[in-house]
Amino acid sequence: MSYRNRELASLVVVGLMTGFGFASVYIARQDVVSASSLSYGIFFLCLYLAAHAVTRLTVPNADPYILPLGGLLTAIGVTEIYRINPQDALHQTIWIVIGVVAFALTLFLFRRDYRKLESYKYLCGLGAVGLLMLPALPVIGERINGARLWIHFGGFQIQPGEFAKILLIVFLAGYLREKREVLAQGRLKDLGPLLLIWGAAMLVLLETSDLGSALLYFGIFLAMTYVATGSKKYPIGGGVLFLLGSFAAYHLVGRVRERVTIWLHPWTNHFVYCSQTGKVNHLRQDCDSYQLVKSLYSIGNGHFGGTGFGKGTFTDTAGNPLIPYLKTDFIFSALAQELGLIGVAAFLLVYMVFALRGFRIGMIAEDGFSKLLAVGLTFGFVLQTFIIVGGVLRIIPLTGITLPFVSYGGSSIVANFVVLAGLLLVSDRAQARNA
Amino acid sequence: MNDRIRVIAVVGMILLAALVLGTTYWQAWAEGDLASKQDNAIQRVAQFTIDRGVIRAADGTVLALNRVVHVNGNTYYLRHYPTGPLAADVVGYSTEARSRAGIEQAFNDFLTASNSDLHTVLTSTLNSLEGKTIKGNSIKLTLHLGPQFLAEKALAGQCGSAVALDIPSGRVLVMATSPTYNPNLVEKHYDQIARTKAACSGPAPLLNRATAGLYAPGSTFKLVTAAAALDSGTFTPDSRFNDPGYCTEYGKPVTNFLENGGVPEKFGNVTLAQGLQFSINSVYCNIGIKLGALKILEYAKRFGFYSTPGLETPPAEQRASGLYDHGKLFYPKHDYQVDPGRLAFGQERLGVTPLQMAMVAAAIGNGGVVVQPYVVDSILKPGGGVLQATKPKTLGRAISPQTASELTTMMEAVVTGGTGTAAQIPGVLVAGKTGTAETSVPGVNTAWFVCFAPADHPRIAVAVALENQLHKTGGEVAAPIAKTLLEALLKQPTA
16 A cells, blocks of 8 residues: 555544544533534544645655554544533644644645755754743743743734744754764864753743753754764763753752652642742642642542543532643643553553654655754654653653643644654655655 | 664653653552542542442431432532431541541442452443443441430430440441531531530530540449459459448548548448449459459450450541550550559549440350441442341450359349349340449549340340539439330340
């Protein structure tokens, strides 16, 4: 079967699964959900078919699995959001449509040769820094849940960081391909860019009080530098520098210290300082670590088999929410409760397969820029997943970033569809030679 | 470059695999820990999505059932207690605001079908896979609601407790405590429960006084002392004592019970049996001095003192009886650590639950063999059919059958012509013992009566304790309540 026919068959399966997901929510929650929810399955099947038509036109030789995998993750996310609040699912669906449009535009725009981006690498780098600085600006910048990551733009909330990430990867792919030999020698003066980026990542951390994004940018940077230069000095040295920076941030930035304390000691049996009241008058689980702890309770309640789609406990018997930020930062906790260990393992497996396809694209790509681009996009995807889910699972301190394709949030959805388009472009070029 | 991409891919896979491991930790390893956290509201609410098993009395009357409500597309099974305060301190409550208590707490696993029994695991897993509501197992108690109601009525307004046991099996037939509470108010109107008033300083309606109320047993403890005295062979029922109205301990007189005028009673030359019949402190004081405190406590332990009664209610709602020092059980190692005279007639630092005293009476009636009391008759599957039924269990022999028979005769005399005549029932031989324990406030007593009947063929044992009785004796206020319970229970064929 040709690549595109394989993609089509997989998408039909994903469309059917989406239908089953919505049907399952409908059966579990007939009291509040109307039968029209079943049309979501058909709608998504049509949307995926449209995306497929675009790939058939623009990237006929591209990897056949990553679009269905991304589509599956998107469908799981929107089903869970629908289960939490049907109104939000409608908004999310609109964003997914916009995401597919952005996906199509990216494919059409760069179908001839995406490598022309290499000549605009500095522009991309500047663009990335510019986007990152946007939330810090007055008026349009906005602080939500303690972190300054959003801007207001005519009624919309946009998280420029999601797009800055892609531009940064494009910049790094171009820059590292050009400078890889020089950097591989590891002379001190060549370390300049590394220190510059490290400094920038730390600045972002200080500015937005967001350890997660800093870790994400820096991790992508180190992985790409390693792939470009083959020198282990970069990831090791960079890792040490990051640890030192984080250590300093722990002592200098109250918010970072608070996050780490929550991570290490979410439960106390005596009153501790509560940042909301400013007094020593709460157990930590009732104040600073409230979100983390409630989310862990949600995960724990899933056990092996989960409660089933639509049957999880997210509200008390009066209908008040029990888990904060459920549809965004803690969408994983919602899924973990309803799908259980079996379902979550399968869910994470989808991320793994997606990542493996991404890395494979990096391997079959022929030129350095394409390889670095594919690895950067894929590793960014993996690391972002690790940072948010790892935070929710208390593997690392919790920082609110989105779960790719799944969390509620327009910027994230659109950016991830662009990432998907990028990977398809790279794989199309690589496989067109062999085809 | 590809080998380096492979390294990065491996790193990526390790990161994602760590997430699978992390999820496994929280969902398979630590989930029990999470579920037991006090602030885990999800766990509490999630249990309301289970069709919780009902709780029934011995005759099948429903004591706890579910009220089905629909909120935001969720179906919740909220608890309702149709009989209100009846047996509330045993049944307990299951709420969102204040978690659970009583049998509702202790048998939560069974009631929510999360117990590890194979049949339950299989059905609830199948139900959950099919998307059906999980149905809990139901529970049948041993309580007899008629006598239970009579006991609660008799205790109303006072602070105290009444317990009745089926002697051969150990079934708890009545377990009343006062003041009690209406479990339907716990969720939303807890303040009303907190304001409950009764004739004592700390009414504590949520306290099951039958299993967790610690009282000085007063003269009812003379049963234990007498058991030790006879069973150890140191004395016989006919052993003679001279009672000048007091006994001398540590060079000071310990007087008998003071009559209303404040004058100690004097009985002169009496036997050990008469000492029990008329509850003469000096006689038991001298027995205590002779036996030593450790010997008496050894016998007390044989009757179940110094261990929690092992009833099915939550362990936190039960206290062990024994000597208490600063709120903790006190285990003396030497005779000199305890005043043997005062111990012998139930003062010293003794703290005893009504259930424990009922067990003492039951053991004497049972020929000296102590039986494990139990309040859960059986656990029933949601579709009917018994999942498990409690089998009576003996805990061991406290005294020889001969000692038991001698004690029975002595206790009969208490009722026929001693301090406990108020417990007489026409046509039924009742064996009993009164107690009027002094408290820290002079004139304010804890009134006790423990008994069993019929004395010639013992079936029912009863213990009644009433707090805060001003110048009232156990024979005056507790014995009539015990009599009412005996009469009601002896009429029931099953008991």
